Amino acid sequence: MEQTVTAPDFASSPINQSLRPEDKLRFLREMLRIRHFEQAALKQYSAGKMGGFLHLYIGQESVAVGTVSLMGSHDHVITAYRDHGHALAVGMSMNECMAELFGKVTGCSKGKGGSMHFFAPDKNYWGGHGIVGGQTPLGLGLAYGLKYKGLKGAALCFMGDGAVNQGCFYESLNLASLWDLPVVYIIENNQYSMGTSLERSSAFRTCLAERAAGFAIDWDTCNGEDLYEVRAKAQVALDRAHGQSRPTVLEIETYRYYGHSVADAKHKIYRSEEEIERYKQDHDPIRLWKARLLTEGVLTEEKYEELDQASRTEANESVQFAEESPIPSDESITEDVYFEVDRQTTAGRTGRHFFN
Amino acid sequence: MALITYREALRHALAEEIQRDENVVILGEEVAEYDGAYKVTEGLWKKFGDKRVCDTPISEAAFIGMGIGASMLGLRPVMELMFWSFATVAWDQIVNNAGFVRYMSGGLINCPIVIRGPANGGTNVGATHSHTPENMLANIPGLKVVCPATAYDAKGLLKSAIRDNDPVMFMENTLLYGEKWEVPEEEYVIPLGVADLKREGTDVSLIAHGRAALTALKAAELLAAEHDISAEVLDLRSIRPLDEEAILRTVRKTHRAVLIEENKPFCGVDAQISSLLMEKAFDDLDAPVLRISAIDAPAIYSPKVEVKQLPRPTDVVAKVLSLF
Ligand SMILES: Cc1ncc(C[n+]2csc(CCOP(=O)(O)OP(=O)(O)O)c2C)c(N)n1
Ligand SMILES: [Mg+2]
Numbered sequence A: 001m002e003q004t005v006t007a008p009d010f011a012s013s014p015i016n017q018s019l020r021p022e023d024k025l026r027f028l029r030e031m032l033r034i035r036h037f038e039q040a041a042l043k044q045y046s047a048g049k050m051g052g053f054l055h056l057y058i059g060q061e062s063v064a065v066g067t068v069s070l071m072g073s074h075d076h077v078i079t080a081y082r083d084h085g086h087a088l089a090v091g092m093s094m095n096e097c098m099a100e101l102f103g104k105v106t107g108c109s110k111g112k113g114g115s116m117h118f119f120a121p122d123k124n125y126w127g128g129h130g131i132v133g134g135q136t137p138l139g140l141g142l143a144y145g146l147k148y149k150g151l152k153g154a155a156l157c158f159m160g161d162g163a164v165n166q167g168c169f170y171e172s173l174n175l176a177s178l179w180d181l182p183v184v185y186i187i188e189n190n191q192y193s194m195g196t197s198l199e200r201s202s203a204f205r206t207c208l209a210e211r212a213a214g215f216a217i218d219w220d221t222c223n224g225e226d227l228y229e230v231r232a233k234a235q236v237a238l239d240r241a242h243g244q245s246r247p248t249v250l251e252i253e254t255y256r257y258y259g260h261s262v263a264d265a266k267h268k269i270y271r272s273e274e275e276i277e278r279y280k281q282d283h284d285p286i287r288l289w290k291a292r293l294l295t296e297g298v299l300t301e302e303k304y305e306e307l308d309q310a311s312r313t314e315a316n317e318s319v320q321f322a323e324e325s326p327i328p329s330d331e332s333i334t335e336d337v338y339f340e341v342d343r344q345t346t347a348g349r350t351g352r353h354f355f356n
Numbered sequence B: 001m002a003l004i005t006y007r008e009a010l011r012h013a014l015a016e017e018i019q020r021d022e023n024v025v026i027l028g029e030e031v032a033e034y035d036g037a038y039k040v041t042e043g044l045w046k047k048f049g050d051k052r053v054c055d056t057p058i059s060e061a062a063f064i065g066m067g068i069g070a071s072m073l074g075l076r077p078v079m080e081l082m083f084w085s086f087a088t089v090a091w092d093q094i095v096n097n098a099g100f101v102r103y104m105s106g107g108l109i110n111c112p113i114v115i116r117g118p119a120n121g122g123t124n125v126g127a128t129h130s131h132t133p134e135n136m137l138a139n140i141p142g143l144k145v146v147c148p149a150t151a152y153d154a155k156g157l158l159k160s161a162i163r164d165n166d167p168v169m170f171m172e173n174t175l176l177y178g179e180k181w182e183v184p185e186e187e188y189v190i191p192l193g194v195a196d197l198k199r200e201g202t203d204v205s206l207i208a209h210g211r212a213a214l215t216a217l218k219a220a221e222l223l224a225a226e227h228d229i230s231a232e233v234l235d236l237r238s239i240r241p242l243d244e245e246a247i248l249r250t251v252r253k254t255h256r257a258v259l260i261e262e263n264k265p266f267c268g269v270d271a272q273i274s275s276l277l278m279e280k281a282f283d284d285l286d287a288p289v290l291r292i293s294a295i296d297a298p299a300i301y302s303p304k305v306e307v308k309q310l311p312r313p314t315d316v317v318a319k320v321l322s323l324f
Helices: A021-046 A061-068 A084-089 A094-101 A135-149 A167-178 A209-215 A227-244 A273-282 A285-296 A301-324 B006-020 B044-048 B060-072 B084-098 B134-138 B151-163 B211-227 B244-254 B269-280 B303-309 B313-321
Strands: A076-078 A155-160 A183-189 A218-223 A248-253 B002-005 B024-028 B053-055 B076-080 B114-118 B144-146 B168-172 B180-183 B196-199 B204-208 B231-235 B238-240 B257-260 B290-292
Touching: A021 A061, A021 A084, A021 A094, A021 A285, A021 A301, A061 A084, A061 A155, A061 A183, A061 A227, A061 A285, A076 A135, A084 A094, A094 A301, A135 A155, A135 A167, A135 A183, A167 A183, A167 A209, A183 A227, A209 A218, A209 A248, A218 A227, A227 A248, A227 A285, A285 A301, B002 B006, B006 B024, B006 B044, B006 B076, B006 B151, B006 B180, B024 B060, B044 B053, B060 B076, B060 B084, B084 B114, B114 B151, B134 B144, B134 B168, B134 B238, B134 B269, B144 B151, B151 B168, B151 B180, B196 B211, B204 B211, B204 B244, B204 B313, B211 B231, B211 B257, B211 B313, B231 B244, B244 B257, B244 B269, B257 B269, B257 B313, B269 B290, B290 B313
Parallel strands: A076 A155, A155 A183, A183 A248, A218 A248, B024 B053, B024 B076, B076 B114, B114 B168, B144 B168, B204 B231, B204 B257, B257 B290
Antiparallel strands: B002 B180, B144 B238, B196 B231
């Protein structure tokens, strides 16, 4: 399959040409919100306010914000456990997300899912999945459902560079191509799966996405630090899904600044301090977008400060909201297991469902 | 005797068996260069090199299946699952291949593999990461299942598991990795299928496995101190093979049994034990057999609530008191 040929100047691609200044500022604001939300979360995690794992998205913000910015009403999103960025990008509130991290009843999943399991089906956001690769058949299923219902939409299924080595991904690619399903697999290639570099985990010639060629699926690679490029290339995939009901594999180069999770204290052993610093200095998506907007005259330093401060404040307020929210009741442990039991339907009242 | 952690005990067992048998190889995600996600294999790659300790991609179905295939040829792979929860991805390999290859080949092929890793709730990692599949796997004739509760047991059982010629599912607990117990310097092995009486008593038998055995021990202390009840604690250690004699012995002595597990109740390990007691100790019992399991729902994330989902010593005490 031919690699998609796209104009190198991504600011001038039609989908970016049509942007108004306020759209561009909104993208900046959304990236800042993700970053400040997660920095606040990190602080609270370190203070012992949450349990489990906390996988930070910081450094990858342009991927979620850029792709989600293209979504129409029948486009859907599903991702893995590094899910806070996508959640905020689709419009979930900081409050419900922070409260979920705190395990509070006001959280998006009522404190039941935690960091790895955010959901908001009302915003076409289907999680938040803890098992590596487990969301890839689900993304296929969203696409199948869309096609079945005759809706013009696509499923954006995000995954890591390590997740490409799960078998179910390939079974999904085959089905997607065989049945012409409108799914876009977005590999967020941050170059590491936990402590394992891309080279140590995956066999490939030039990139991971080219594996799609074996399934007759169109694929492309993308420089994730540039929001314009992310939008331009994701739009090609969405057009293909909407117009031809065909899948795409889009591999987006990106980088995470923190460890795999906050518990990954050794992340400076498998990669160098200089490498991390280089990404922060030269490839930071927020920094680059800011510079771009300053050059375009869309942004001023004062406006930037204002947006930065506003998202910082919003994040701090979400911490307070989470702190003040109640924890789930003991009874709630066995709620939300069965629909029929929760609703006390005839089915839910027939036979025993719980065994303590 | 040295006081060492559960994690170190496992590591010592691995190191000793690597040195003892050139067919022993450790495979799994992050086991080598990263020293293990939970540091069980720390230092082993440095010491024994790429051939004996090897990192795999995140491809459980493939690498677990690969270990099973290699074991058919006489290797003794010790496969690490970062979490037993991820075994679901490799279920076919474990159940159909490791479990049944010997049977279906009429005994021509055997499968001396160990699959090990943590299998526990209680760490707020949500439902997908908190599975306790010992009952499900013990349901497969052909597989063996072991759940050590202490460093001493972990080491002795792991060495036996590696030397065993059948597939052994070895289930650890992240909450125990950092806990310390006395472990002898000299070599020892603990046979699979032998329970351990961890506390003697006369009034009631608390029967448990894995971390629940430690919960039972704490409950026994409370029962003695606050209620003048003498509880005996039997730690199963091995689920399949199961030490039925030890279970019957303790119940015939105390005439009361409370079964504790961190697993979910439906067809849990303790359901099997209840059935055993019904069949073979009915006349010895002065009270119905009672069970305490995890609250029957997927693991809740909320840290302050999840602690209540698993059996606590006070839950055991309350259950025991209901018998008197
Ligand atoms: C089936 C399965 N195996 C292993 C894990 C443990 N695990 C969680 S994330 C991860 C690394 C994944 O890396 P990648 O796909 O690159 O995503 P990233 O973390 O970089 O976003 C591993 C090994 C898991 N959650 N599920
Ligand atoms: Mg990665």
